[in-house]
Amino acid sequence: MIEDIRLSLVVDMCGCPNRCKHCWLGHMPNTKMKDDIDEWIINYFKPYFKHIAYYSWLREPDFIENYRERWIKDKKLSVESTPMRFELASFYRLVRDPEYVEFLKEVGTKIVQLTFFGLEQLSDKYIGRKGAFNELLEASEILIENGIAPRWQCFINEENKNEIIDVLKLSEKLKLSERCREFGEEFKFFVHPGSCDGENYKLYDIRLNKMNIPNELRPYMLDIDEYYSESELVEMLKNDESIVDFDYGNDLVLNISNNLDVYYNFTHMKKSWCIGNLENEEPEDLIRKVINYDVDAINKAKNISIAELVKQFGNATSDRMFAIDDYKMYLLLKYLSD
Numbered sequence: 083m084i085e086d087i088r089l090s091l092v093v094d095m096c097g098c099p100n101r102c103k104h105c106w107l108g109h110m111p112n113t114k115m116k117d118d119i120d121e122w123i124i125n126y127f128k129p130y131f132k133h134i135a136y137y138s139w140l141r142e143p144d145f146i147e148n149y150r151e152r153w154i155k156d157k158k159l160s161v162e163s164t165p166m167r168f169e170l171a172s173f174y175r176l177v178r179d180p181e182y183v184e185f186l187k188e189v190g191t192k193i194v195q196l197t198f199f200g201l202e203q204l205s206d207k208y209i210g211r212k213g214a215f216n217e218l219l220e221a222s223e224i225l226i227e228n229g230i231a232p233r234w235q236c237f238i239n240e241e242n243k244n245e246i247i248d249v250l251k252l253s254e255k256l257k258l259s260e261r262c263r264e265f266g267e268e269f270k271f272f273v274h275p276g277s278c279d280g281e282n283y284k285l286y287d288i289r290l291n292k293m294n295i296p297n298e299l300r301p302y303m304l305d306i307d308e309y310y311s312e313s314e315l316v317e318m319l320k321n322d323e324s325i326v327d328f329d330y331g332n333d334l335v336l337n338i339s340n341n342l343d344v345y346y347n348f349t350h351m352k353k354s355w356c357i358g359n360l361e362n363e364e365p366e367d368l369i370r371k372v373i374n375y376d377v378d379a380i381n382k383a384k385n386i387s388i389a390e391l392v393k394q395f396g397n398a399t400s401d402r403m404f405a406i407d408d409y410k411m412y413l414l415l416k417y418l419s420d
Contacts, residue, residue: 084373086332088163089131092347093123093338098141099174101210104199104237106280107141108350113340123338124159126360130369135163140337144172150185169193169233173221183228192267194225195233200245201252208237222258231267232258237276238299240288246273247298274304275403278412280350286412291401305405312400315409320396322388326414328380336372344368346377349411354379354418383414391417 097112120138127134136159138152139145146152149172156165171194175182186194196218199208205215222232234253236246253259253271262269275290276282292311300306310318328348335347342360345351357377358368371377391413404412 083132084130085132087131088133088135088333089127090135090137090163090165090333090335091123091127091338092137092140092335093120094140094340095120095138096142096146097340098145099211100142100214102197102281103208103210103285104197104276104280104282105141106277106282106350107337108280108352110141110339110351115340120155120159123342123360124161126365127369128161130365132161133163134161135165136160137165140339142172142174143170144175144182144185149175149182153185153189167191169195173217176221176224177217183224183230186230187228191230193231193233193270194221195235196221197235197237198246198249199237200242201248204242204245208242219256222256226258226261229265229267231262231269233270234258234272236271236273238273239275239285239290240294243290243294243296243299247296250298250302271302272304273299273302275309277349277408278404279415283350283412283415286402289402289404292403293401295403308405309403310406310409312396312402312404312409313398315404315406316392316396316398318406319388319392319410322392324388325386326383326388326391326410328375328383334372344372346375349415354382379414379418382418386417388413 093115094110095115097114101109120136124134124136136156138156144152167189171186171191172182173196198215198218199205202215205218206212225232234249236249238246250271253269258269278286278289292309295303303309328346336357337345337347337351338360339345339351343351344357344360345355346357349355355377357371360368388410391410395413395416
């Protein structure tokens, strides 16, 4: 029994209504899992971990008709731990189910994050569903009317950078800050380029250039001082003989797909990152691999230095903007894919 690791099992039981172009997990089919599979999954891990939090959603939270009962069951299934709500909710369900916002209030939700990629055309394009932008606006109104503050997150790249300014202006036109202050909460607006894995990996060519950050958005760029151009990162890392590190301490999160493949939550859910399949692997073998980070991608990462990754895949003339850890992961994914 492992007592010092807090395990979270994040299971794709219900799927997702969206196909977002920024999704770091990657696109997966929506296959609804059997209702009783949750107990089987918990029992698979119970003999090995003292603390287990169970989450029945991996992508869109509460994307299931019986979300209230599902939340109760998630808590009941968890072992000496309680799943968290974070600042996430289903905007798809918010605009379709009047009772859903009441549920959010019951579970103590104060802020809900909503993601924009520009105005209507671009947001619909990046979310992968016509009407999504208007649903985000409607969801914002529903939240405010019920004393919950929306948090507008914007993913920025070369294609949409000017429209993100328009999204900021729209939030001001709608007086979201003033309206949230009326019930004692704060409206939040922030911008970032996202990671560079999953679907976002495919957007490398239009990744935001550091010199092109719109001045109007600089105050809203998360951790702007921690972003560098790719050319700066190449110079910073060209002599780094360390490897990409994946030891995340005592908080361990496992993503479980709807076909029962198991992954760490480090990056996208592709074959080289798969730890194993719950149906096909003996629990002792899979738990050993989990604890020892014994996965094909990580084993390969141990055999190449960051300096060598930079030499092979870095672009010393690129102004594309990355956080340093995101850039290291991007280089590693290039190495694995090649």
